[in-house]
Amino acid sequence: MSELSRTGYQTDKMWVTMGPQHPFSHGLWTLRVKVDGEYILDAEPEVGYLHRGWEKECENRTYAKIIPMADRLCYSASMTWSHLYCKVAEEALDVELPERAQYLRVIADEICRIQSHLMWLAALGTDLGSLTIFLWCLREREFFLDLNVRLCGQRLTTNYPRIGGVRNDMPYYFERDCMRVVTRFEKALWDIINLTDESTVFVNRLKGISYLTRKQVANLGITGPAMRGCGVDYDIRRDDPYAAYDKLDFEVPVLKEGDAYARYMVRIEEMFQSCELIRQAFNALQKIPKTSPYRLKVSRNIPEGTHMARIEDPRGDAMMYLVSDGTGSPYRLKVRSPVFVNVSASKAMLEGCRVADIPAVMAMIDMCLGETDR
Amino acid sequence: MPDDAMIEAPTRTDAEALIKGKFGSKVVFRETTKKNSKGDNEGRRLYIDTDRDTLYELCQYIHDRLNFEHIIAVTGVDWVDHMQTVYHIVNYLTAMVIEVTVDIPNDDPHVRSVTDIWEGANWHERETYELFGIIFDNHPKLERLLTPKSYEFYPFRKSYKLRGQPDE
Amino acid sequence: MGYDSILNWVTFDNPVNNAFYPFEVYNVPYDIGAKLWELIGGTLAWLINLLVPGNGVSTWLVSDAVVNALAIILMVIVIFAVGFIINLTMIWQERKVLGRGMDRRGTKIGPLGYFQCVGDGLKTFMKENVVPKDVDKKIYWWALALVIGTGVLAACMIPLSDRWFIMDFHAGILTIYALFALAPFFILGASWAQNNKYSMMAGFRAAELMISYEIPMLLLMTAVILQTGSFNINGIVNAQSEMWFMIPQFLGFITFFICAVAESERAPFDLAEAESELVEGWQTEYAGMKWGLIMLGDYFRGYICCGLIVLLYMGGWLLPGIGGTAVPELVFLAKIFVVFFFFILARLAIPRVRIDQILNAGWKVLMPLSLINLLLVVLMQTGGLI
Numbered sequence: 001m002s003e004l005s006r007t008g009y010q011t012d013k014m015w016v017t018m019g020p021q022h023p024f025s026h027g028l029w030t031l032r033v034k035v036d037g038e039y040i041l042d043a044e045p046e047v048g049y050l051h052r053g054w055e056k057e058c059e060n061r062t063y064a065k066i067i068p069m070a071d072r073l074c075y076s077a078s079m080t081w082s083h084l085y086c087k088v089a090e091e092a093l094d095v096e097l098p099e100r101a102q103y104l105r106v107i108a109d110e111i112c113r114i115q116s117h118l119m120w121l122a123a124l125g126t127d128l129g130s131l132t133i134f135l136w137c138l139r140e141r142e143f144f145l146d147l148n149v150r151l152c153g154q155r156l157t158t159n160y161p162r163i164g165g166v167r168n169d170m171p172y173y174f175e176r177d178c179m180r181v182v183t184r185f186e187k188a189l190w191d192i193i194n195l196t197d198e199s200t201v202f203v204n205r206l207k208g209i210s211y212l213t214r215k216q217v218a219n220l221g222i223t224g225p226a227m228r229g230c231g232v233d234y235d236i237r238r239d240d241p242y243a244a245y246d247k248l249d250f251e252v253p254v255l256k257e258g259d260a261y262a263r264y265m266v267r268i269e270e271m272f273q274s275c276e277l278i279r280q281a282f283n284a285l286q287k288i289p290k291t292s293p294y295r296l297k298v299s300r301n302i303p304e305g306t307h308m309a310r311i312e313d314p315r316g317d318a319m320m321y322l323v324s325d326g327t328g329s330p331y332r333l334k335v336r337s338p339v340f341v342n343v344s345a346s347k348a349m350l351e352g353c354r355v356a357d358i359p360a361v362m363a364m365i366d367m368c369l370g371e372t373d374r
Numbered sequence: 375m376p377d378d379a380m381i382e383a384p385t386r387t388d389a390e391a392l393i394k395g396k397f398g399s400k401v402v403f404r405e406t407t408k409k410n411s412k413g414d415n416e417g418r419r420l421y422i423d424t425d426r427d428t429l430y431e432l433c434q435y436i437h438d439r440l441n442f443e444h445i446i447a448v449t450g451v452d453w454v455d456h457m458q459t460v461y462h463i464v465n466y467l468t469a470m471v472i473e474v475t476v477d478i479p480n481d482d483p484h485v486r487s488v489t490d491i492w493e494g495a496n497w498h499e500r501e502t503y504e505l506f507g508i509i510f511d512n513h514p515k516l517e518r519l520l521t522p523k524s525y526e527f528y529p530f531r532k533s534y535k536l537r538g539q540p541d542e
Numbered sequence: 543m544g545y546d547s548i549l550n551w552v553t554f555d556n557p558v559n560n561a562f563y564p565f566e567v568y569n570v571p572y573d574i575g576a577k578l579w580e581l582i583g584g585t586l587a588w589l590i591n592l593l594v595p596g597n598g599v600s601t602w603l604v605s606d607a608v609v610n611a612l613a614i615i616l617m618v619i620v621i622f623a624v625g626f627i628i629n630l631t632m633i634w635q636e637r638k639v640l641g642r643g644m645d646r647r648g649t650k651i652g653p654l655g656y657f658q659c660v661g662d663g664l665k666t667f668m669k670e671n672v673v674p675k676d677v678d679k680k681i682y683w684w685a686l687a688l689v690i691g692t693g694v695l696a697a698c699m700i701p702l703s704d705r706w707f708i709m710d711f712h713a714g715i716l717t718i719y720a721l722f723a724l725a726p727f728f729i730l731g732a733s734w735a736q737n738n739k740y741s742m743m744a745g746f747r748a749a750e751l752m753i754s755y756e757i758p759m760l761l762l763m764t765a766v767i768l769q770t771g772s773f774n775i776n777g778i779v780n781a782q783s784e785m786w787f788m789i790p791q792f793l794g795f796i797t798f799f800i801c802a803v804a805e806s807e808r809a810p811f812d813l814a815e816a817e818s819e820l821v822e823g824w825q826t827e828y829a830g831m832k833w834g835l836i837m838l839g840d841y842f843r844g845y846i847c848c849g850l851i852v853l854l855y856m857g858g859w860l861l862p863g864i865g866g867t868a869v870p871e872l873v874f875l876a877k878i879f880v881v882f883f884f885f886i887l888a889r890l891a892i893p894r895v896r897i898d899q900i901l902n903a904g905w906k907v908l909m910p911l912s913l914i915n916l917l918l919v920v921l922m923q924t925g926g927l928i
Binding site: 014023024035038125135136201354355357359 | 640643644645646739740743809810812813816817818819820821890891892893894895896897898899
């Protein structure tokens with residue numbers, strides 16, 4: 001900050017408290033920033049307003065009852081969280097999923113990823129003061145929520161994966177609907193990109209702010225698109241594959257710039273990749289006979305032991321650590337939320353930015369308080 | 375190979391051999407019994423039990439030499455007769471996860487913080503502190519994070535009963 | 543005279559014949575005011591005369607002096623009412639166009655959703671009048687009143703045509719601009735008085751923004767005045783009967799447009815009320831109807847900006863090739879709505895600009911451009927091209 005500190009006269013620094021009710025904080029959390037005029041010298045996030053003791057609550061429930069609870073960890077990426085929970089339970093039971101369930105989970109996850117990223121882009125639009133981006137993104141997101149309704153009857157809290165498979169096979173014509181939505185979306189996303197990337201104002205708002213190096217990102221534990229925008233080539237879907245991701249061919253977008261714009265670009269490219277994944281998964285599903293099982297019968301009790309599973313959430317690296325004692329409910333279930341760690345790094349991200357950059361920088365970690373506070 | 379050279383992408387066997395060579399009997403490797411889950415079959419998990427005096431040194435070794443740049447989480451577990459902290463550490467290049475488990479006695483719940491190795495462990499340690507009462511020495515700011523500052527109990531300990539949980 | 547009928551009193555004179563007629567030319571709002579008073583005052587006089595025949599009050603009520611005084615008051619009310627309706631229409635236009643651009647409906651109440659703004663106004667009117675405890679009460683209220691007041695006053699001084707004006711004097715354009723440019727001081731005062739960090743930061747931003755955009759605007763106006771040789775609005779408009787100034791001064795027109803959007807604090811230059819980081823900017827602590835009035839004042843400022851663009855560059859109420867029409871007011875308003883449409887388009891398409899970027903643009907791009915424009919006008923003037 002030395003190049004910013006002025007000589008000759010003394011300026012007063014002040015702490016500004018942003019939140020818990022503030023237009024930029026999408027959810028209930030507080031960011032306290034120390035500013036010198038418009039420059040940020042220090043930042044201190046405060047979370048915990050939504051702490052429900054989720055992990056402790058799970059110790060009180062049977063394994064099956066936790067699936068809908070896992071949905072509630074994040075309102076806009078519920079599918080990946082229930083998937084993650086089912087995955088850790090499956091690892092504990094040591095079962096291999098039926099192939100059909102694997103592909104269905106991939107499809108559901110990628111639908112979830114696209115709609116979560118669209119919610120992020122919409123929020124970024126309002127953060128930068130453009131309501132048009134917001135509404136266009138939400139319009140596109142609506143189609144994916146409709147797909148969720150077709151698949152599992154719910155828009156947001158999907159409750160679709162089950163331990164040992166998925167709740168139901170895909171409905172009639174789901175593939176047709178899905179392909180229509182995806183084809184439409186790939187066009188519509190270009191429309192939105194014309195609003196964002198083609199606008200010098202938008203690009204200038206994001207470019208050159210909040211630089212992070214690869215080392216910093218690794219050390220701070222930032223994960224997800226925010227990490228891949230800083231040059232870390234790491235994606236659990238590809239590097240530690242789960243479900244059917246090892247059978248699908250996709251690219252992991254990685255950019256070396258490390259500023260907010262790179263993080264933005266990574267997310268946009270991820271949406272295109274997700275479309276591609278959905279398409280491939282359907283192609284693969286066609287080769288699997290329709291009568292093949294989509295769900296295994298598994299035991300209610302999970303054998304004693306400790307198990308870890310991780311998954312690529314739209315926001316980053318999600319992990320669950322399950323300690324089971326052989327009974328019908330977990331002994332301890334730890335949730336590693338990507339946003340929880342990403343937000344703890346907000347000081348590194350915000351230092352040297354201007355007050356006007358706070359919404360843009362914080363939008364890049366895509367806050368979701370349900371999983372942060374648990 | 376020089377003793378302090380960094381190995382960028384160690385395989386599971388490499389890592390196991392190196393850690394064993396460095397720490398000898400202070401670390402115990404656990405084998406997994408899983409057959410079907412993919413991650414273990416492809417050699418991306420390494421389970422280590424150690425004691426709390428070796429922990430910091432081990433973490434430093436894993437970070438500096440074996441290039442495990444990223445800590446996923448620090449987890450606390452209350453085993454009633456003792457506490458436990460679990461560290462999941464990952465290497466970006468091989469996506470291998472090392473799980474380090476450390477036992478902590480109930481009457482002296484102290485363990486060395488790893489925040490100065492991985493800044494990402496900061497909030498996880500704070501969370502584990504406030505929910506389990508495990509004190510992380512040398513932590514830069516060990517304060518309550520999720521629960522109110524006025525709490526004087528540790529809600530995730532087994533001694534804290536939820537409604538509907540039987541009293542033993 | 544037999545005072546037996548109301549018609550004896552309601553004479554509907556030509557107001558120009560009034561001994562105290564204040565203007566040099568015919569003025570429509572004054573005419574409306576005078577006729578309204580003749581109707582109201584005449585009825586009053588007739589009623590009084592019925593009760594007390596042969597009194598002096600009746601004749602006084604319709605004397606030239608009283609008619610003139612009340613005609614001026616009613617004229618001001620008429621001008622404000624028309625300005626107010628124009629503003630409501632602009633709000634409606636903005637919401638409708640934004641709605642269309644964002645794939646939603648915009649306003650819905652009333653025919654084509656026109657009465658939504660009225661409903662919203664009533665809603666804010668019903669809100670509790672919350673004044674925070676620690677504000678500096680005097681400045682808090684006065685600055686608010688002055689921000690809105692100067693805006694409305696300047697808006698009312700925009701003439702709709704050569705027969706619809708409040709005053710036709712020789713420094714007209716300068717007076718409007720002076721009133722318009724007063725706002726930053728009051729905004730700064732208001733933001734300081736609120737005892738709120740967000741407001742304070744926003745107040746500084748507003749002051750920075752407006753001051754850095756007023757100078758290029760003034761330079762651009764200088765170019766127009768140089769070309770016309772008159773500060774009088776009528777003179778400026780009449781000088782454009784052949785060709786709009788936006789053709790010789792195209793550079794100036796574009797620069798003025800950008801400055802005008804910034805000056806009226808509309809998106810994408812609405813940094814002073816950047817809701818994503820500064821809550822509601824300098825209006826944070828103004829709740830209820832105070833906020834409603836500020837919003838109205840904002841639209842009045844937008845109206846002034848559109849009005850200035852139309853007057854300075856788009857030939858005011860004259861049409862090229864045709865000149866004056868039967869209803870020049872409507873021509874003027876149509877042009878204003880066209881200009882405002884482009885304001886809305888800018889808001890629709892562009893995200894908010896950051897403060898340092900906007901100041902850079904103001905001082906390093908728009909300021910030199912306005913100087914170049916001035917230079918071009920001087921060269922053309924001396925070369926006899928225009």
